[in-house]
Amino acid sequence: MQVNLVFLHPKHLKYALSGFLLLAHFSVAATGEERTANPVPDTPEWHAYIAKSNHWQTLDSETIAAEVSALSLTTAKSPEHAKEFGFDPKPADEWFKSAEGERVMAIILSYQTPSGGWSKRTDMTKNLRQKGEAFGVEKNYIPTFDNNSTTTQLQLLARAHSITHKKIYAQAFERGVQLILDAQYPNGGWPQNYPLVGGYHDHITYNDNLIKNLMELLRDISLGKNEFGFTSKKLRAKALASFNKGLECIKKTQVVTNGQRTIWGAQHDRISLASTKARNFEMTSLASAESASLLDLLMDVEKPDAELIEAVHAGAKWLDNNKIIGQRWSRNDVNLQPDPSASPIWARFYEIGTNKPIFGDRDSTVHYSIAEISEERRKGYGWYIGNGNKVLEKYRIWAEKYPLKN
The missing domain is CATH 1.50.10.20 (Glycosyltransferase)
Structure with a gap:
């Protein structure tokens, strides 16, 4: 497993140590297949990137650990499995104003991780996430951008806010977009999972349209049209810069x-x-x-x-x-x-x-x-x-x- 701690500034040591332990755990839980062997460059931007990933990873992990401990559980409970998410990713506008729409959107919000993303293969239509319950069925790989995860939820939140004007949807949307911005590597690519979990998941991932989905969302945000009209000029500028950085990575790869x-x-x-x-x-x-x-x-x-x-x-x-x-x-x-x-x-x-x-x-x-x-x-x-x-x-x-x- 690649060790990044030696590059970190002392002020990030708390997050780095926690992140290192988590990465070690995830590497054991992962498939054991291809890992990146190239060391992270000894540059400020890469130091900051790894430190931020470790920070979010620590926050996600400590949130679950605190809930499990408070309930005297030995491990987090698992939510229900779904092939995708259980809900229609492109419902009619009227759905967002219905009781069913409000119910499902509340469930989706409950499964947003403290870091700001979502899991895959997790049913988000039946019950609100409960204390002590994992944020997804694949607990070692949460949050993720794989299988349309996180981008799908963010698109729904943008539509929900544009139709209902509920602030809670805008706030959750902005948190999720910030996770995408944080997850982008200094060279413009994105890993499959963020915070980082190790293994092949850390590779720049074009598989299953992962980066294409992220970049299309960022492009649409940068334009500020339709359901993204509520976004601030600052967020649009960040989205555009991230999109352009992604283009440079695509050209280089x-x-x-x-x-x-x-x-x-x-x-x-x-x-x-x-x-x-x-x-x-x-x-x-x-x-x-x-x-x-x-x-x-x-x-x-x-x-x-x-x-x-x-x-x-x-x-x-x-x-x-x-x-x-x-x-x-x-x-x-x-x-x-x-x-x-x-x-x-x-x-x-x-x-x-x-x-x-x-x-x-x-x-x-x-x-x-x-x-x-x-x-x-x-x-x-x-x-x-x-x-x-x-x-x-x-x-x-x-x-x-x-x-x-x-």
Whole structure:
């Protein structure tokens, strides 16, 4: 496990020591899979970042510990599990004024952590969080931005405030946005979980649209339109600065091979910015699904600079050059099946340098054929995707407006 304490200013030692112990605990509780091995730079901005993460981690942990102790419990009670959150993330406006809407919004507020975020896979529709109850079912990974967590709740809070004008929603919203701002690495990326928990969760995470979701929320806040009209000029300015910093990270992490820009990995090391692995079956690679989503985000940027324009053209070219034509796949298939009418698809992961499709297994082995991996992983993961098609359609229109200059 990486140790950051040696870089901290003495005034942060209280938070650092608590954070270190928590990180040690989380690393044991985590999967034991890929960890960042690169040391945190010895700079004031990284010192401050780690200290703030430790501060929030200590606050979250001590809050639960105090409640558990007061109730004479041995461990925190677990809330109910849900595939997502149990509620409709895009309800009609009338719902927020209804008794049911007020009830569910109160539950959502009760599950906001002291640090300002939310968990995933936790039902937020049945009961208010009780004292001594964990803030989510995956207690070692709370709060998180994974699986649309935190961004979904913040979007609901913004709508709730714009419709009901209740101050409590605005206050909770601002706390959550501040967590996102605090979570952004000095280089512009975001981890999967914040406060930091160690392991692959600390990597810059493009997987499952995590950073795309964060940046779209920040962009919308910066514009101050619709449900975000209540936000202050100060918060909008912070959101815009964070969004632009995120853009710089995306440009810097685009993988270059043989002097040519390609696409992105699903996650990148938070220090070296190189593509890296996460879970054992998610190997270091070029990731087509995440890259298509990033291109979609980049093409929405107003007044893109020359580097961003070059990045989009290069990424779209890579997708177009590596699409699989005349084949289809479902999770019950051992191999691709011929189908002349099928839309183009892409393998989820490609080997860097060769652009060959690769497939991973629980034992960290990497294969060039999906037939070689275990049945559990073959059927339990989306090894081929098709979302590059819409992105390439969007690119053709975008490229007319922003042609690549020699």
